[in-house]
Amino acid sequence: MNGLRIYVPGDAAAVAVGADDVAAAIKAAAARSGTPVDIVRNGSRGLHWLEPMVEVATGQGRIAYGPVAVSDAAAVFKALAANGAKHPLRLGNPEDIPYLKNQTRLTFARCGIVDPRSLDDYCAHGGYKGLSRALTMQAVAVVEEVTQSGLRGRGGAGFPTGIKWKTVADTAAEQKYVVCNADEGDSGTFADRMIMEGDPFVLIEGMTIAGIAVGATQGYVYIRSEYPHAIAVLNEAIAAARKRGMLGKSVGGSPHAFDLEVRVGAGAYVCGEETALLDSLEGKRGMVRAKPPLPAHKGLFGKPTVINNVLSLATIPIILEKGGAFYRDFGMGKSRGTMPIQLAGNIKYPGLYETAFGVTLGELVEDIGGGTATGRPVRAVQVGGPLGAYFPCALFNVPFDYEAFAQADGLIGHGGVVVFDDTVDMAKQARFAMEFCAIESCGKCTPCRVGSTRGVEVIDRIIADRDRAANTALLEDLCNTMKFGSLCALGGFTPYPVMSALTHFPEDFGAPPRLAAAE
Amino acid sequence: MPSYVPWDAEAARAIIVGKQAQPGALMPILQALQDEFGSIHREAEPLIADILNLSRAEVHGVVTFYHDFRQQPAGRHVLKLCRAESCQARGSDALAARAAARLGIAFGDTTADGSVTLEPVYCLGLCSVSPAAMLDGKVVARLDGKKLDALLAEADR
Numbered sequence: 001m002n003g004l005r006i007y008v009p010g011d012a013a014a015v016a017v018g019a020d021d022v023a024a025a026i027k028a029a030a031a032r033s034g035t036p037v038d039i040v041r042n043g044s045r046g047l048h049w050l051e052p053m054v055e056v057a058t059g060q061g062r063i064a065y066g067p068v069a070v071s072d073a074a075a076v077f078k079a080l081a082a083n084g085a086k087h088p089l090r091l092g093n094p095e096d097i098p099y100l101k102n103q104t105r106l107t108f109a110r111c112g113i114v115d116p117r118s119l120d121d122y123c124a125h126g127g128y129k130g131l132s133r134a135l136t137m138q139a140v141a142v143v144e145e146v147t148q149s150g151l152r153g154r155g156g157a158g159f160p161t162g163i164k165w166k167t168v169a170d171t172a173a174e175q176k177y178v179v180c181n182a183d184e185g186d187s188g189t190f191a192d193r194m195i196m197e198g199d200p201f202v203l204i205e206g207m208t209i210a211g212i213a214v215g216a217t218q219g220y221v222y223i224r225s226e227y228p229h230a231i232a233v234l235n236e237a238i239a240a241a242r243k244r245g246m247l248g249k250s251v252g253g254s255p256h257a258f259d260l261e262v263r264v265g266a267g268a269y270v271c272g273e274e275t276a277l278l279d280s281l282e283g284k285r286g287m288v289r290a291k292p293p294l295p296a297h298k299g300l301f302g303k304p305t306v307i308n309n310v311l312s313l314a315t316i317p318i319i320l321e322k323g324g325a326f327y328r329d330f331g332m333g334k335s336r337g338t339m340p341i342q343l344a345g346n347i348k349y350p351g352l353y354e355t356a357f358g359v360t361l362g363e364l365v366e367d368i369g370g371g372t373a374t375g376r377p378v379r380a381v382q383v384g385g386p387l388g389a390y391f392p393c394a395l396f397n398v399p400f401d402y403e404a405f406a407q408a409d410g411l412i413g414h415g416g417v418v419v420f421d422d423t424v425d426m427a428k429q430a431r432f433a434m435e436f437c438a439i440e441s442c443g444k445c446t447p448c449r450v451g452s453t454r455g456v457e458v459i460d461r462i463i464a465d466r467d468r469a470a471n472t473a474l475l476e477d478l479c480n481t482m483k484f485g486s487l488c489a490l491g492g493f494t495p496y497p498v499m500s501a502l503t504h505f506p507e508d509f510g511a512p513p514r515l516a517a518a519e
Numbered sequence: 520m521p522s523y524v525p526w527d528a529e530a531a532r533a534i535i536v537g538k539q540a541q542p543g544a545l546m547p548i549l550q551a552l553q554d555e556f557g558s559i560h561r562e563a564e565p566l567i568a569d570i571l572n573l574s575r576a577e578v579h580g581v582v583t584f585y586h587d588f589r590q591q592p593a594g595r596h597v598l599k600l601c602r603a604e605s606c607q608a609r610g611s612d613a614l615a616a617r618a619a620a621r622l623g624i625a626f627g628d629t630t631a632d633g634s635v636t637l638e639p640v641y642c643l644g645l646c647s648v649s650p651a652a653m654l655d656g657k658v659v660a661r662l663d664g665k666k667l668d669a670l671l672a673e674a675d676r
Contacts, residue, residue, distance in 0.1 A: 012643075012644065012645060012658050013644075013645050013647055013648050013660065015658055016643075016645050016648055016651060016658035016659055016660035016661075017648050017660050017661055048647035048648055049647075051648065184644060185641065185642055186642065187601075187603030187604040187605045187606070187641065187642045187646060188604060188605045188646045189642075189644070189646065190644040190645065190646055190647060192644075193644040225587055226640060226642065226643050226644065226653075227644060228656055229658075263543070263546065263547070264546075264547075264550060265585075265587075266546060266549070266550065266585035266586070266587035266588060267585055267586035267587040267640075268584065268585050268586060269641060280546065281543050281546075282542075282543045283543040283544055283545030283546050283581070284545070284577075284581060285580050285581055285584035286584060286585070301542060301543075342646065342647070343647065344605040344608075344646035344647050344649065345604065345605040345608035345609065345646065345649060346608040346609055350646075350647035350648070351647050352647075373609070382604055386603065386604060386641075416605075416646070418604050418605045418608055418646065419608060420608045421608075424608070429604070429607075432604070432607070436603075436641065439641075440641075442584075
């Protein structure tokens with residue numbers, strides 16, 4: 001293991017653009033030259049336009065090259081082996097690249113740096129410091145620390161994590177559970193996948209702390225089946241943690257028991273909704289439950305359950321390590337800390353951008369993201385997945401903040417930002433939102449099950465120019481019914497993309513364009 | 520290419536019994552059966568219902584609820600093209616039309632020779648390298664017409 005240490009991301013996005021082949025080609029080049037190498041399949045740094053981005057460890061830090069194609073591998077290897085020498089693809093120290101340098105990486109502090117399969121590497125980079133501190137504290141103080149941090153549910157709902165934990169902690173039961181919602185189905189989001197593939201131990205540590213804080217001894221991670229790489233890495237990490245006694249009957253030698261199991265979804269988007277997820281975990285159809293009872297009172301198998309998103313749980317270790325006040329000092333208003341924002345779609349510099357709340361949508365899309373990849377003007381930006389609103393450039397001054405987005409009739413959701421250029425047809429996008437809801441509706445409530453199908457039909461009539469004014473009014477009315485009458489966010493939020501498309505881009509629905517002054 | 524074994528009720532029973540003790544066993548059981556046999560055979564439902572003490576309707580309800588579970592075996596290869604927003608923003612609709620036209624089938628169908636099943640997928644989490652696809656579990660991104668044709672050729676083998 002004392003060879004040249006080379007990093008080739010094993011992150012699915014890097015693999016999808018050839019990282020496995022590049023790793024093999026570098027290994028072959030090393031073998032030909034007789035150089036011993038140690039190829040680490042790290043997570044991605046999140047500079048996805050540069051993937052596959054290969055790095056080498058040198059005395060002066062890491063030196064990156066990218067995007068590396070198989071045809072470049074031999075020449076790049078020569079440069080790597082020469083202590084990170086010159087090559088047209090040489091990027092220098094990746095941490096000096098402004099896109100990365102300007103971020104505030106708290107949740108993603110280790111992603112892309114460590115070997116995701118090595119518990120030793122995790123610990124060498126500050127891992128398990130949060131748990132160590134938590135083990136010296138009273139459970140109630142751990143919950144209080146999380147409350148103090150101001151952390152809110154990163155899955156989209158934005159509910160204060162500490163309050164959720166306190167409810168479970170205060171509910172007496174023989175058995176409690178911690179469930180991680182890793183059913184990241186929103187288009188434009190990939191942060192959960194990246195952290196599970198790039199730094200799985202941070203999620204394990206976060207869930208362990210949650211278990212100790214609320215008195216739960218068993219955890220489940222519900223991962224969508226579309227993420228085979230994340231499933232594999234997390235399973236390996238759980239096995240490694242268990243082997244070292246960081247999971248099991250006596251966590252880290254403490255009197256606390258906590259163990260974890262990965263469960264795999266089966267392609268139902270609605271299972272990202274927490275109560276549908278719980279039903280699915282119980283082996284049922286993923287049907288949404290009416291609330292109350294809250295999962296915190298009656299969750300998995302009817303027991304008190306903490307159910308949090310991957311990013312929320314992966315942020316717990318740093319909060320416990322550095323204290324709630326440290327985390328709370330980042331951000332704006334009631335949105336504290338940082339958000340791992342995902343830049344996707346038609347954007348020049350796509351990737352993961354973790355930053356404190358408060359950055360504006362325009363800064364994200366234009367300054368950081370560099371505008372569209374096609375070079376055409378930006379027309380619409382969908383924030384928060386398929387249930388998020390479409391924003392026009394006129395609203396680029398909206399800051400990334402739960403309340404500010406709600407005020408602009410949108411949501412930040414899971415932090416996905418999908419950019420569209422001026423070739424987009426917004427009536428088609430609105431139709432897709434309804435169609436997607438119809439495909440994925442669990443069918444329990446009528447506004448979602450029937451409303452989505454009627455919504456597709458009404459939009460079709462508007463597109464076909466049949467009685468446009470009346471049908472547009474009907475669509476608005478239908479959206480109102482879905483928004484206020486649906487049981488969960490699927491039916492309840494589908495009106496966001498539909499109504500935002502209609503409001504901001506009326507010309508695509510055959511109506512006169514909105515006046516600039518009215519924005 | 521995934522390889523499956525023909526339906527075998529005794530082997531299926533062993534899989535079901537092996538997993539029945541875990542809480543919420545039905546999903547892991549169905550996944551294990553599909554991994555082994557390639558689909559949920561019609562004889563599997565009453566077998567599971569009997570062992571887990573569920574009604575046959577409950578088992579059938581779960582099988583039909585989730586997109587992943589197949590009641591008929593898929594083609595030798597399964598090509599999933601992402602149809603969600605991020606990939607749409609990078610031209611996936613045109614790629615989807617191209618794939619369907621080349622294969623001569625609609626989404627959800629299998630070619631007559633049983634070589635390829637074409638399916639939509641709503642997000643592979645590869646939105647930063649859109650458009651994306653998955654062929655037999657292998658992910659491919661930054662797709663264009665040429666790369667898609669190469670995938671189709673690979674699937675045709």
